[in-house]
Amino acid sequence: MAKTSGNLADLEAEVIYNGLCCYCGTCGAFCKEYIAFENELPKTKQKCYEICGACYAFCPRTFFAPFQTDRAIFGEVRTDNLLGYYQGEILSARATDVALREHAQDGGVISAVLLYLLKEGEIDAAVVTRTGKEDNWQPEPFVATTKEDVLAAAGSKYTQCPAVLGVAEAFEAGYQKVALVGLPCHIEGMRKAQLSEAFKVGAERVKFLIGLFCTETFDRTLLAQTLKELGTTFDAVAKFNIRRGRFIVTTKEGKELTMPIKKMRAFAREACNYCYDFASEFADLSVGSIGSEDGWSTVIARSDMGKDVLDRAEAAGFIETKRSTPEQVAEVRKLAAFKKRENWKRISEKAEPIRIMNLLVEPEHLEHFFCSD
Ligand SMILES: Cc1cc2nc3c(=O)[nH]c(=O)nc-3n(C[C@H](O)[C@H](O)[C@H](O)COP(=O)(O)OP(=O)(O)OC[C@H]3O[C@@H](n4cnc5c(N)ncnc54)[C@H](O)[C@@H]3O)c2cc1C
Missing domain, CATH: 3.40.640 (Aspartate Aminotransferase; domain 2)
Structure with missing residues (x-):
């Protein structure tokens, strides 16, 4: 039988520390007691002694x-x-x-x-x-x-x-x-x-x-670097878009800055x-x-x-x-x-x-x- 139950410790081992957490929020949404979020990952607030395991059951990546x-x-x-x-x-x-x-x-x-x-x-x-x-x-x-x-x-x-x-x-x-x-x-x-x-x-x-x-979604730090390369910053951006193989940044001044989406692949979470x-x-x-x-x-x-x-x-x-x-x-x-x-x-x-x-x-x-x- 495939494993379909576990607890917070299993979630940590199999998903969070295994690079699989997509930061969707589902685990913490229904368990405020033990789970908070820090640096785009769930973080155990206090040691969870429960064997409840709703976090494990709901996670799309378990x-x-x-x-x-x-x-x-x-x-x-x-x-x-x-x-x-x-x-x-x-x-x-x-x-x-x-x-x-x-x-x-x-x-x-x-x-x-x-x-x-x-x-x-x-x-x-x-x-x-x-x-x-x-x-x-x-x-x-x-x-x-x-x-x-x-x-x-x-x-x-x-x-x-x-x-x-x-x-x-x-x-x-x-x-x-x-x-x-x-x-x-x-x-x-x-x-x-x-x-x-x-x-x-x-x-x-x-x-x-x-x-x-x-x-995909992009890693925020790497996206910030991309913006720097393009000569702008988050607070100057009016819209992000992806069209016809290009990542397009429209600034509040109306400038359009672009980067091939292929280059952006490396910045995916x-x-x-x-x-x-x-x-x-x-x-x-x-x-x-x-x-x-x-x-x-x-x-x-x-x-x-x-x-x-x-x-x-x-x-x-x-x-x-x-x-x-x-x-x-x-x-x-x-x-x-x-x-x-x-x-x-x-x-x-x-x-x-x-x-x-x-x-x-x-x-x-x-x-x-x-x-x-
Ligand atoms: C991270 C991301 C990646 C995407 N990748 C593709 C793709 O590869 N190919 C493709 O064809 N389309 C992709 N899309 C979808 C596309 O960009 C548009 O969102 C879609 O066409 C809907 O447009 P709309 O004008 O009807 O939506 P709108 O009426 O503008 O509504 C957009 C809705 O999306 C919600 N939303 C915005 N950002 C997020 C987010 N990060 N997480 C959850 N909800 C969010 C907003 O709250 C809003 O309710 C992606 C969207 C996102 C957010």
């Missing part, structure tokens, strides 16, 4: 069962291994509100869908990621309840935020119908909390999960190298920029609710959509394949041999089992 999770959330298992389970067509979409789009990263679909859900009373709070008040692009979880809140948090922050901590904050504030916007790691952690049989933390109060496409999920495969709706023209976002509806909300948000005039062309879908698939292929190599190098019945196999040799003739 163990994660993609196909079981598909079945539990969507009712069936994916047939598309690159993009995960989804329904209907892949779409390009954008908010109809032009002013909203100006605040947003791409098409403003995420913000528009959140505003629709808030207006309809389907959620009473949305956990989003905004930059700190110090104007330094330090991302922090934020519980948004108004249009102003949602707009203030629009736009991509390319360093990591423990967004799931915002879910705990929303619960503590008494919200009962919460949406979470997150990267694949946040969505996986939240799903594990929702699906846990052993630990009940009220995670069913998270009603809607919007996932971002994600290749270590844990991102072991992530196998590009398209936020377990969200209700997944959104990204690849595969859409400027000012639009690519949207994948996965759950029944995701599809229904998308349709209703369009019917209510919050968003407009158009079907992605086969070439656009191919672009999304190409980037998903790139992440999976590159990270599988790293996962294989790091992983212990896998035991299947009596056979011990190194992960890099697994493919030899799928022999045809």
Whole structure:
């Protein structure tokens, strides 16, 4: 049997000190007593003598069962291994509100869908990621309840935020119908909390999960160095973007500074190298920029609710959509394949041999089992 339970000491050994922690915040969100965060890692506040192990059970990096999770959330298992389970067509979409789009990263679909859900009373709070008040692009979880809140948090922050901590904050504030916007790691952690049989933390109060496409997040110190090389600093930046193979920094003075994204790979957080999920495969709706023209976002509806909300948000005039062309879908698939292929190599190098019945196999040799003739 694969190991699927452990305690905080196991989490430390297997994930935190093993370079796998993605700083999603899920472990500490539901265990404030023992876990705090320091230098983008969970830190034991006091020695944990509990054998409880919710931290271990919820962490997306201790163990994660993609196909079981598909079945539990969507009712069936994916047939598309690159993009995960989804329904209907892949779409390009954008908010109809032009002013909203100006605040947003791409098409403003995420913000528009959140505003629709808030207006309809389907959620009473949305956990989003905004930059700190110090104007330094330090991302922090934020519980948004108004249009102003949602707009203030629009736009991509390319360093990591423990967004799931915002879910705990929303619960503590008494919200009962919460949406979470997150990267694949946040969505996986939240799903594990929702699906846990052993630990009940009220995670069913998270009603809607919007996932971002994600290749990686950057180490903040290394990103600061990149900015220095480009002749700027965090506080002078108006927007970060990644388009057509380039990392683009737009300064508040309107200057555009760019760097090839290939060069930025080295600045990814270590844990991102072991992530196998590009398209936020377990969200209700997944959104990204690849595969859409400027000012639009690519949207994948996965759950029944995701599809229904998308349709209703369009019917209510919050968003407009158009079907992605086969070439656009191919672009999304190409980037998903790139992440999976590159990270599988790293996962294989790091992983212990896998035991299947009596056979011990190194992960890099697994493919030899799928022999045809
Ligand atoms: C770290 C990161 C990496 C990404 N990588 C890719 C990629 O490789 N390919 C691709 O096609 N798209 C990628 N995206 C997604 C893309 O940048 C846009 O976020 C997406 O197209 C949605 O645009 P929008 O205008 O609809 O969103 P908006 O309406 O602007 O809303 C964006 C939402 O994302 C939330 N958010 C911002 N930063 C973070 C963060 N660090 N963690 C959690 N939530 C956050 C905001 O709070 C906001 O609610 C990435 C995004 C991020 C944050």
